[in-house]
Amino acid sequence: MADFRLQRLPSTTPAAALGARILAIALALVIAGVILAFVGKNPLALGLQVVTSSLGSSFGLEDLGLLVIPLILTGLSVTVAQQIGAWNIGAEGQFYAGAFAASAVGLFAPLSGGWSLVGMGVAGAFGGLVWILIPALARAYANVNELITTLLLNFVAILLVYYVSTDAWRERGGVANSATPRIKAEIPEFWGLVHWGLPIAVLLALAMAGLLAFTRWGYEVRLIGSNPAAGKYLGIAARRHLITVMLISGAIAGLAGMLEIAGTVHRLQGGISNNYGYLGIMVAVLARGSSIGVIFAAALMAFILNSGIILQTQGLTTSTVLAITGLILFLTAIGDELSHYRVVRDKS
Amino acid sequence: MIDLRSLSRRGFLNMAAAGSASLALPGLVRSASAATALPAVNEKNAVIGFGHVGPVTDEGWTWSHHQGVLAVKEKFPNLKKVLEVENVPYSADATRTYRQFVSEGANMIFDTSSTGDFLHEVVRRAKDTAFMECNGHVLMDNLGWYYLAHWYPTYVLGVAAGHLSKSGKLGYVASFPVASVYTSTNAFLMGARTVNPSATCQTITINSWFDPQAAAQAGTALIDNGCDFLFGIMDEAAYLQVAEKRGVWAAMWNTDIRRYGPSSYVSSIIIDFKEYYVEQVRKRLAGEWTPTESLFAMGAGVDRDAWGEKVPADVGKAADAVRTKILGGWSPFVGELKDSKGAVRLAKGQKMSEMDLYNWDWSVEGVTGL
Amino acid sequence: MTEPSHRYVVPTGAAPLVQLKGIAKYFPGVIANQDVDLEVMPGEIHALLGENGAGKSTLMNILTGIYQPDAGEIIIDGYACQFASPVQAIAAGIGMVHQHFKLVNAFTVAENIHLGWSETPRRASAPALEERTAALAQKFNLQVKPSARITELSTGEQQRVEILRVLARKARVLILDEPTAVLTPAEARELFKALRDFVSTGNAVIFISHKLDEVLEISDRITILRGGRKAGTELAADCTPAKLARLMVGRDIVLADMRARPPGAAAVSSSPVLRLRDVSVLNDNGHTALHGISLDVRAGEILGIAGVAGNGQRELSQVLTGTRPAATGVIEIDGHAIAHANAADFVRRGIGHIPEDRLHSGLAPGLSITANAVMREYAKPPVTIAGIFRPRAAKALARQIASVADVAIPDFAMPIRNLSGGNQQRLVARREMRIASKILVAAYPSRGLDVGAINTMLRYIVDLRNAGAGIVLISEELEELLNLSDRIAVLYEGRIMGVLDNDRVDIDEIGLMMGGRLRGEKGAAHG
Numbered sequence A: 001m002a003d004f005r006l007q008r009l010p011s012t013t014p015a016a017a018l019g020a021r022i023l024a025i026a027l028a029l030v031i032a033g034v035i036l037a038f039v040g041k042n043p044l045a046l047g048l049q050v051v052t053s054s055l056g057s058s059f060g061l062e063d064l065g066l067l068v069i070p071l072i073l074t075g076l077s078v079t080v081a082q083q084i085g086a087w088n089i090g091a092e093g094q095f096y097a098g099a100f101a102a103s104a105v106g107l108f109a110p111l112s113g114g115w116s117l118v119g120m121g122v123a124g125a126f127g128g129l130v131w132i133l134i135p136a137l138a139r140a141y142a143n144v145n146e147l148i149t150t151l152l153l154n155f156v157a158i159l160l161v162y163y164v165s166t167d168a169w170r171e172r173g174g175v176a177n178s179a180t181p182r183i184k185a186e187i188p189e190f191w192g193l194v195h196w197g198l199p200i201a202v203l204l205a206l207a208m209a210g211l212l213a214f215t216r217w218g219y220e221v222r223l224i225g226s227n228p229a230a231g232k233y234l235g236i237a238a239r240r241h242l243i244t245v246m247l248i249s250g251a252i253a254g255l256a257g258m259l260e261i262a263g264t265v266h267r268l269q270g271g272i273s274n275n276y277g278y279l280g281i282m283v284a285v286l287a288r289g290s291s292i293g294v295i296f297a298a299a300l301m302a303f304i305l306n307s308g309i310i311l312q313t314q315g316l317t318t319s320t321v322l323a324i325t326g327l328i329l330f331l332t333a334i335g336d337e338l339s340h341y342r343v344v345r346d347k348s
Numbered sequence B: 001m002i003d004l005r006s007l008s009r010r011g012f013l014n015m016a017a018a019g020s021a022s023l024a025l026p027g028l029v030r031s032a033s034a035a036t037a038l039p040a041v042n043e044k045n046a047v048i049g050f051g052h053v054g055p056v057t058d059e060g061w062t063w064s065h066h067q068g069v070l071a072v073k074e075k076f077p078n079l080k081k082v083l084e085v086e087n088v089p090y091s092a093d094a095t096r097t098y099r100q101f102v103s104e105g106a107n108m109i110f111d112t113s114s115t116g117d118f119l120h121e122v123v124r125r126a127k128d129t130a131f132m133e134c135n136g137h138v139l140m141d142n143l144g145w146y147y148l149a150h151w152y153p154t155y156v157l158g159v160a161a162g163h164l165s166k167s168g169k170l171g172y173v174a175s176f177p178v179a180s181v182y183t184s185t186n187a188f189l190m191g192a193r194t195v196n197p198s199a200t201c202q203t204i205t206i207n208s209w210f211d212p213q214a215a216a217q218a219g220t221a222l223i224d225n226g227c228d229f230l231f232g233i234m235d236e237a238a239y240l241q242v243a244e245k246r247g248v249w250a251a252m253w254n255t256d257i258r259r260y261g262p263s264s265y266v267s268s269i270i271i272d273f274k275e276y277y278v279e280q281v282r283k284r285l286a287g288e289w290t291p292t293e294s295l296f297a298m299g300a301g302v303d304r305d306a307w308g309e310k311v312p313a314d315v316g317k318a319a320d321a322v323r324t325k326i327l328g329g330w331s332p333f334v335g336e337l338k339d340s341k342g343a344v345r346l347a348k349g350q351k352m353s354e355m356d357l358y359n360w361d362w363s364v365e366g367v368t369g370l
Numbered sequence C: 001m002t003e004p005s006h007r008y009v010v011p012t013g014a015a016p017l018v019q020l021k022g023i024a025k026y027f028p029g030v031i032a033n034q035d036v037d038l039e040v041m042p043g044e045i046h047a048l049l050g051e052n053g054a055g056k057s058t059l060m061n062i063l064t065g066i067y068q069p070d071a072g073e074i075i076i077d078g079y080a081c082q083f084a085s086p087v088q089a090i091a092a093g094i095g096m097v098h099q100h101f102k103l104v105n106a107f108t109v110a111e112n113i114h115l116g117w118s119e120t121p122r123r124a125s126a127p128a129l130e131e132r133t134a135a136l137a138q139k140f141n142l143q144v145k146p147s148a149r150i151t152e153l154s155t156g157e158q159q160r161v162e163i164l165r166v167l168a169r170k171a172r173v174l175i176l177d178e179p180t181a182v183l184t185p186a187e188a189r190e191l192f193k194a195l196r197d198f199v200s201t202g203n204a205v206i207f208i209s210h211k212l213d214e215v216l217e218i219s220d221r222i223t224i225l226r227g228g229r230k231a232g233t234e235l236a237a238d239c240t241p242a243k244l245a246r247l248m249v250g251r252d253i254v255l256a257d258m259r260a261r262p263p264g265a266a267a268v269s270s271s272p273v274l275r276l277r278d279v280s281v282l283n284d285n286g287h288t289a290l291h292g293i294s295l296d297v298r299a300g301e302i303l304g305i306a307g308v309a310g311n312g313q314r315e316l317s318q319v320l321t322g323t324r325p326a327a328t329g330v331i332e333i334d335g336h337a338i339a340h341a342n343a344a345d346f347v348r349r350g351i352g353h354i355p356e357d358r359l360h361s362g363l364a365p366g367l368s369i370t371a372n373a374v375m376r377e378y379a380k381p382p383v384t385i386a387g388i389f390r391p392r393a394a395k396a397l398a399r400q401i402a403s404v405a406d407v408a409i410p411d412f413a414m415p416i417r418n419l420s421g422g423n424q425q426r427l428v429a430r431r432e433m434r435i436a437s438k439i440l441v442a443a444y445p446s447r448g449l450d451v452g453a454i455n456t457m458l459r460y461i462v463d464l465r466n467a468g469a470g471i472v473l474i475s476e477e478l479e480e481l482l483n484l485s486d487r488i489a490v491l492y493e494g495r496i497m498g499v500l501d502n503d504r505v506d507i508d509e510i511g512l513m514m515g516g517r518l519r520g521e522k523g524a525a526h527g
């Protein structure tokens, strides 16, 4: 009799990791299919519907193109911080802060057209940067764990945006939810409702990848991130690098908020981030520390999120859809871990 | 702007038992003059979509709209598809949801909780689809809106509150400082002040339409502040349960949910979209649909619920007398009105139009917290 | 030291505790193990010898379920086994203490002992765990402080915790990967005693080491690996260091006497290039680790630092290389006082540093071999030109360093932690020697190296000196120090007990100084 067992391997090849990830997604889809069949739906028909709706029509592809913009940037934000060994759980808050600052410029600065957009972009990045400044300094000078500080500041940013959008900056005679008046400066769309934020996000990811791989600074950042003691051994200004990298991380998330305002939503309102900051953490996990990987991970994430919306229009309840997308994301994330295992046969 | 109460008066005549009054068509504000009707669709090929803000099981706002969806399905059993999505967030995800409706061939889409620009983004790119936005403000060639003139039954509840509240301190659990909340708080206090001129209305905003925990906390805080009558716009019953426990009065929104607090329950703003939805779909299928703006009149889609079991009969009677007076064409919303800072906002004798009421964005004197 | 004359006899009729048959393990581009057979009997201490990268650690990782063999069988007590993880291996009675410890630093000893152990009580308070730990320590005669955190422990103490962790799980086979590399001689002796006790009850020990004397002293039989294959199993009593070295390398190793200065070698400079004056240094916990030390390092000399590990060697090497500031006192390079110590600055002035814990401070284990090899030269051409880092130039430099260090590397993009311990050490050493034009501070440079590699390494150090660099050689091996140094300073509890010229050294005197006597105390007695 042969007996099958799982064995854990200490290291894994990229091919195995990719294979495991595909396997994990396939597994998630099978489980999702079983759930769907269980609630009385036809999983194959639904699957086909999801694929044709999101990939088979320009409407669907545009939706993906739009959704992927903030996901690339928040994912990149988290990934950049990871390079130096910091966990930016606060991309959500920096996103809000960036949206807030960009809106302030868009609403009140006496700039016109393109200049207003430039001003909003600078303000957005600066807003995100300011939002991570305290966690960065606290980590650099007092060794305060950035996980908690960045997370806590999320709530502050969310409340700040709620306050201004429902009170100080609220559009009088506003509708169901409170929001600011529409901001005049808008990023032009180049493909359906997809705006120029998409190429900006992709270029930024490529630029970060280049900076990390092909500059002296990038080398030092990777080194400190991998082993802080080695930074000390080499006499690298680890503290300055840490602060710089965290500020860049915050600025990228802030820029994501600006693009969402100027390209997609056009008003500052509560809930503007749609959890993109937290989803960025997932994107970063999927991207495994690669800035270019972020682009693909964000695309996958956008596809999964969009599939969730398509499934809802097919009469699935929100909770079922949440369960399915959650399952897929979860299994995809542990795909790497799965790649450490292989099946062996016991001879006995 | 046309004052529409004259047009919708026939709703008043059909005053039926409270809570099930919706025999007549609601009041039309105006229609987009230039728009031509979209071509007719065969029922067998027609796809109708509904997007809701909450879950259909909320026993409140979304449940009420869902009853409308069921009525449409019953009336038009051969529709190709009826798409219904719950929990559509007020974000770019709303755009994605409605775009998906369009991708699936929707001929008509109802946004039952105004997602504003997020919806309009889709409306502009789907010229062959008819859109209706509940609590909307914008009319386009293929977009209309509808809402309820809830301020009349609210005023009636206010009168009852004036009688029932001993402290004269009324509490209000609000979602966001938006027009419907301004109108609701103002109408409520104005009704109460006809009985108790020194009554006040304290408001707490919880930034959600559906957050039982926050609503319960707000209710508790209001009672702790001396309020002995709670009202609010919530899609669930949390503050009613608080009122029941603390022994104060409460009035609600959307549906009859007295079983959550039978001895505290005073009444509710009852809403009903069934006939309106059936009629809109019929028009769309028949090729008669053009974008319109509608405010349901009291008795025609919105009303007060039957009085609670502990409400003294004479209180109910006094409030109903006011209700009858309104149904007869009288408007309580006449100047002089001062805002919460004491400035006169409406001159003596001046009457607020329906659209003024719909877009109210300031608090009358005595309302605090917005 | 202890019963060197006892002669091991393979018990007849007894079944081996552990039997490996035809084990093979391949990594991309490397045959780590092939056709390896190994038999360990109850009651035996079995040593595993081999050059750096010969596959010793890999073989043991296979036996403990960390790696899966690509071929071969593991037979325990006569039954074929497959271990999917170390947890399964320990359940079968096989436990390992690694070259690099795997303790959780922030946890206490008791918590580390109980971590991931099926017998840990489900709900246990800290005192309860500590009590259990104390009982275990008593039972196995290994003294540990149950409530201490790992960071507070010396290396020897940490090792005891690792061993206790394994023994507590009822191991019958204890595997030790280079356990004595980090121990003081006294600690090593204690360890050997504990190992003897352990095998006396029918258990077995597998012992990896590069110290041939030690191997001959402690083990009953010795298996030698060469290039991943087994070169033979011998009774320890039949072996000599020279024979073992021959088996390991495949040829004789001639240990050179390195003290002689060849003609043309740079002379010792008259003025010091690096100088400490009354320097006091704090350790990580803020306690004074060096008390007002004064030391001169001249160009063209090797200054040996003798002493038992843990007497301030780490802090001394750090203050000499700018990685730790001096609390008081003056550091001078070429006669100029250095105001703010900065490691990068020291490197620019030509001061190299082979640190004592290469994996933790001298390397970034998760980064590629290339990234690690260029750590000292990444900022200047050809690796970086005008701020642009050039991966290809970096790889070329890494290749160059690896070839001089005599390390065969299949893939420079592989994380450096995949290299064998000795090969990591060789790379670090070569990397530092390249830049040490003025001073090289070498802390335990031969630690983890095989005999051949030690010889080469010391040769290079001497060459560097002959080329005019000053060398600070920190070591516990007196023999090594005497063989190389021009002068020897003895460090005891953060103080220099005295500095001796090598041609007038008295070994007994050094021994006494290492124990805390000042220079001259003994000399005075002699008159």
Ligand SMILES: Nc1ncnc2c1ncn2[C@@H]1O[C@H](COP(=O)(O)OP(=O)(O)OP(=O)(O)O)[C@@H](O)[C@H]1O
Pocket (backbone or CB within 6 Å): A011, C027, C028, C030, C031, C032, C050, C051, C052, C053, C054, C055, C056, C057, C058, C059, C414, C418, C419, C420, C421, C422, C423, C448
């Ligand atoms: N995970 C791995 N991936 C790739 N190569 C590896 C891995 N682990 C070990 N190797 C390679 O296998 C060979 C044997 O390594 P191993 O660590 O077993 O040597 P060793 O005999 O313990 O040497 P040392 O005395 O230096 O510790 C080396 O060439 C090493 O680079």
Ligand SMILES: [Mg+2]
Pocket (backbone or CB within 6 Å): C056, C057, C058, C099, C177, C420, C421, C422
């Ligand atoms: Mg090894």
